[in-house]
Amino acid sequence: MDGRWPGWGADAGLVVLTFLPALLSQPYVDTSGAAWASLTVYEAVGVVILLVRRRLPATAFVVGFAALLVALVGSAGAGAKLSPLVFLPLAVLLYNLGNHTASWRRTVSALLGVIVLGVAGLWLNRMTTDSGDFQGGLDVLAALAPMPLAWAMGFAARTRQELLAAAERRAADARRAQALEAAHATQRERTRIAGEMHDVVAHSLTLLVVHAETLRARGGELPDWARTQVDGLAAAGRQSSGELRDLLRMLRDPADAAPLQPVPDLGELDALLDSHRAAGGTVELTTAGALESVPGPVQLAAYRVMQEALVNARRHAPGALVRVRVDDAAGELRCEVVNSRAARRGTAGAGVGLGLISMEERVGALDGELVAGPTEDGGFRVVATMPLDRADV
Numbered sequence: 001m002d003g004r005w006p007g008w009g010a011d012a013g014l015v016v017l018t019f020l021p022a023l024l025s026q027p028y029v030d031t032s033g034a035a036w037a038s039l040t041v042y043e044a045v046g047v048v049i050l051l052v053r054r055r056l057p058a059t060a061f062v063v064g065f066a067a068l069l070v071a072l073v074g075s076a077g078a079g080a081k082l083s084p085l086v087f088l089p090l091a092v093l094l095y096n097l098g099n100h101t102a103s104w105r106r107t108v109s110a111l112l113g114v115i116v117l118g119v120a121g122l123w124l125n126r127m128t129t130d131s132g133d134f135q136g137g138l139d140v141l142a143a144l145a146p147m148p149l150a151w152a153m154g155f156a157a158r159t160r161q162e163l164l165a166a167a168e169r170r171a172a173d174a175r176r177a178q179a180l181e182a183a184h185a186t187q188r189e190r191t192r193i194a195g196e197m198h199d200v201v202a203h204s205l206t207l208l209v210v211h212a213e214t215l216r217a218r219g220g221e222l223p224d225w226a227r228t229q230v231d232g233l234a235a236a237g238r239q240s241s242g243e244l245r246d247l248l249r250m251l252r253d254p255a256d257a258a259p260l261q262p263v264p265d266l267g268e269l270d271a272l273l274d275s276h277r278a279a280g281g282t283v284e285l286t287t288a289g290a291l292e293s294v295p296g297p298v299q300l301a302a303y304r305v306m307q308e309a310l311v312n313a314r315r316h317a318p319g320a321l322v323r324v325r326v327d328d329a330a331g332e333l334r335c336e337v338v339n340s341r342a343a344r345r346g347t348a349g350a351g352v353g354l355g356l357i358s359m360e361e362r363v364g365a366l367d368g369e370l371v372a373g374p375t376e377d378g379g380f381r382v383v384a385t386m387p388l389d390r391a392d393v
Contacts (some may be wrong), residue, residue, distance in 0.1 A: 015050055018092055019043045022085040036079035042071035042082075046089045053093060057100040058110040061093040065114045069121040077128035098154025194251035209237035229278065248364035264307075266291045266326065272303070273324065275312045282321045283310070289328030298386050301362045302326065302335045304369070308355045309337035309382045319343025320379065329331040332368075332387045341378035359384065 045067045068090055075082050101107050123314040195241055206230065213235035215222065264272075273283050294302075306324060313322050322339040356372055358381070363370040368386030375381050 007242050011051055014092065015047055018050065019046060021088060022083045025083040025085050030081040031082045032078075032080045034078035035082060038080065039082055039086065041349055042086065044068055050089060050092065052263045053096045054100055057093075057097045058106045061097045061110050062113045062117070064089055064093045066117055066306055073121050073125045073128065076125055079129075087144070087147075091147060094150040094155035095157075098151040098153075098156075099158045100159070115385040120300055153264055178261050190251045194248045205237060205241050209234060209241060212237055223360065229280075231278065237250060264303045266294065266302060268303065269306070269326070272307060272310070276314065276322070279309075280318070281310070281314055281373065282319075284321070284323050286323070286325040287327065288325075291326060291328055291333075294328055294333055294350060298388060301366055301368070301383065301386060302333055304362055305335055305359050305384045306337055308359055311378070312355055312382075313337070313339040317342035317380065320344075328388075332385055332391065335384045336380045336381070337383075338375065338381050 011351045022039060022043065022252060026035065029035070046064060049060050049064045049067065068086060071086065072082060078271045097107065101110075134175075212230055215226075215230045216234055269285070273285055276283050291299075306326075310322060310324075313320060320339045320342050322337065325334075327334050356370075359372070360370045363384045363386055366386045368384060370382070370384050372379070372382045
């Protein structure tokens, strides 16, 4: 409703500016009853025509000209004169014709109709009055002479609007083409990365699993501690291979992002800690709350955070005791992984320095908070807090 008021307001203002001048100037031209009657009827009809001019521009112009012709001929036949400003509505209708009529056929038809009406009106005017003062002459021609300029201004305005609309369409097409090209470039890059990851990482990981399975097949020749390590290595390799296949599928085709492997959650936390122990680590777990009711996205993020924290502990603090605490309280999930001082020197140059960044991104995507840093006793502490009401992200 509010969007209609500016249009109605503009029409009301145009009606006032178009018809009021003739009413104000008429007392200075002719105050006879016939003149006022003709002017009143003409302006009443003109108001209606002006309000429907946008929908029927050609019809409004012809009807408006006919109403003006009837008013002029009728007043002249009664010996009355109208103000020259009665031609103002005709100028507005001509501008509207040029601005809203794109069909040249309708424009020409309207102009021919007006010419026929004009000739008929001139003949009728000559027939209904004998006085030269009330027969149309140079004064009518002087009023009509500037009228084609009104049509030309409307035509120029419509042409400019069409040019602007065409420019906007071209700009929109260019933006769409640019976005499409960017999407294609992104997909090409994703495909290239997926190919390189498959050639480098997947082949090496497959080879690692093959060697681990070979060692398992000859487990009788290995000591007990080695058999445990090989079993953990084979299990980790198979899991990593499955997750890597899902990742490569998603990189090649984002629409095919449904994982083939089950998405890990907090229900697999014990298996994660067992794999840490199998790799020679020591870990203690404390849980609180109903973890099984935690939304899936939060469970996945918590699992990945603890997985990365345990890997970092094995790399940088081998032999250290790791304490893991997971609790669900106050509408949020809190995960804490703390390892003590390393029992022996860690692996030099282990990792590429992206583990903490990855954890921050996962937690941040759920509007959570990650705090990580060294402890006073020389260990390291990672705490992730994630609200449960943002699980739909």
